[in-house]
Amino acid sequence: MTNDIIVAGLVLAGIEIWLGDHRLIALSAEVQPSRVLTVMGPSGSGKSTLLAFIGGFLDPVFKARGDVTIEGVNLTDLAPESRRAGILFQDPLLFPHMSVGANVAFAVPATISRRSERVRIAAHALAEVELDDFAARDPATLSGGQKARVALARVLVSQPRLLLLDEPFSKLDMALRQQMRSLVFTKAQDAGLPVILVTHDEADAQSAGGEIYRMDAVSGQEP
């Protein structure tokens, strides 16, 4: 292990995900920091299971093998909460019982334990997505675009090793979608994060600009 060459980016080595006798995904890939791997497939093809496998929350009905390594750390050895695999879903999923600021502060790593410092980091992260002065707000009072930006700020302050995007733009309206795409990809680039994007929208893939892995509903073979 110690003699291995440490690759900077995310390495997916021999990933296979099975549902019974049916192989949904077979994939090996490298994703460099600030680059995007897009996984395309129609709904029902099981493309989200790849993200679930990487994040460590794959439903036990699926069987999976393969290694996910980043900066020499094999994520599959780690508990989900130790993987630091940041994720954005279709819905922003802001915690409805917390203020906007508390939502973001919740994600600040545990190593920063001073409350005032956590609040400051959260406020700064909100300012980064142009939501200054939103910390005290009730998430339910935000617009769809604002919620999406809070979710982005939240995942970024958690200091993730990589970013998993599960069709995060599909519920936004057209104008907002383009805005969010560029914001998310810019932020991921600035943070030097490897990104895996799962989508069925060609425009998402083009905007991401990276390698594309296509799967179809039936076999999910490599192209």
Added chain:
Amino acid sequence: MRKWGLSSFIGSRVVAVYARSAIVLTVALLTLPLSFGLLGTLLPALGYLPALGGHDIGLEHFGRLLAMPGIWASVWLSLASGLSTTAISVAVTALFLAAFAGTSVLRRLQHWLSPLLAIPHAAAAFGLALLIAPSGYLIRLAAPFAGLDRPPDLLIPHDPFGITMTAALVLKEIPFLFLVSLAALPQVELVASRRLAASLGYGPVAGFLYLLWPGIYRQIRFAVYAVLAYSSSVVDVALILGPNLPGTLATRLLQWMNDPDLSTRFLASAGAILQLGVTATALVLWYFAERVCGRALTALRDRGHRFPGDRSVKIAAASAVIVAIATVFSGLALLLVWSFAGLWTFPDLLPKGLTLRTWQAALSQLAMPLITTLSAGVISTLIAVFLTIGCLERETETGKRGGQSALLLLYLPLITPQITFVFGLQILFIGSGSLDRFAALVLVHLVFVLPYVFLSLSDAWRQFDIRYDVLAAALGRSRLSALLAVRLPMLTRAIFTAFAVGFAVSVGQYLPTVLIGEGRIQTITTEAVALASGGNRRVIGVYGLLQTLLPFIVFAVASIVPALLYRNRRAMQV
């Protein structure tokens, strides 16, 4: 070798250990008291109870039991009132849902039906008695027209056929079955099926019964069995409204159990086993009735009977539910008025004056029963909530649900007649010389509170969007932290409601309290039922009302506190 962060490792271990222990404890609570209780009843029934000099195994006590005067009449009463209560409650619930599920009528009546669940059986029975007794309110209303100046000589409420008792049970079981069915409704395709049935020319009631009811019934089946078991072995309602000579089997058992002559306990044990047989017989008969009704429904469906003009069925179903609601609420109103009544002679519609005397006199004796009621309720319910959350967390962790067998396990204490196994527990507690009666009381309440708390909380827990859990973990939070900071706060309302349900169940417990308390522990409910034979309507008013108020206050707190806690969070409001 897994590389876990230390704090997250601890956080996840704590939750895993808690969840696993909760499962073990819950299964133990649902099965052990039941099994030991049954054993504790069966052995004395067969003559074995060394503490009272019983060493020889035999059927002698069953012989004595069957020689008791009127024993078969008692058995018949229990069987008939159990089956008729269940049949009427299920029929009304089915027809009402068939007629109105998905309509505004149902939504409006739902607000009135739900609170009925929180009213203890005894309080509902007292209210009914004040309404329909010979000097009750209905006859007072009729008196001027019928020319009555004194109460007619009618054997109501304690009519020999147990009709009044059955009526009171129906009043309480309709809301229960209604709410259980309502929880099952999202599992079936209501709107689409209704449209489909209508487009093919079926009346709404027939369409619902053909397409949806079988699916709903499959989900509520155990709740129906619980109703059957309860109503065929109920004690408090039977004491208040049931026949006297002879009484139902369960009321006679209670007399024998409380007999100062300890040797009567052998007889009582044999009787308790007979009660188990009666309830089992009722369940078997019901099982056949299920099949017959299922066949009949299929036969009607296969012949294409559409029953398009079902207005009369709709009106009948709505009337039944409205009458049930009105009866219970007017009963409560009568309890209230009686508790403040001064002189109130027949056939006056209102008392001559109002007074605080009854309350003042009662309050001086209320303190201890009230404290016992509250503390037994709060402690047993808190434990139940804690265990339930652990079990549900285990479900989340493994991604597997218990399925039908786990559900049956949950319903086991509700499908077994209370009197059969709680009496055995009482014998065991005495036999073991354990004197910590209050702890025993809490434990026995817990056996009945736990299933209701679980049933109440599990839907909300399972419907919780699991992506919030995923997010919390992806943001680096341990399971403990995710549970405490995300899932439990987001489920505050459901948890509080489950608590209120459990508390109401505990407050309503009569038989377990009497048996385990052995007359030395009083709660509001045991005091109220003890007053029934005295017939002092003013005092009954006070206790019946208190019995109702306690769960209502807890339900009110359960809805207000989460609303206050999250008053600035719109998505947390209902």
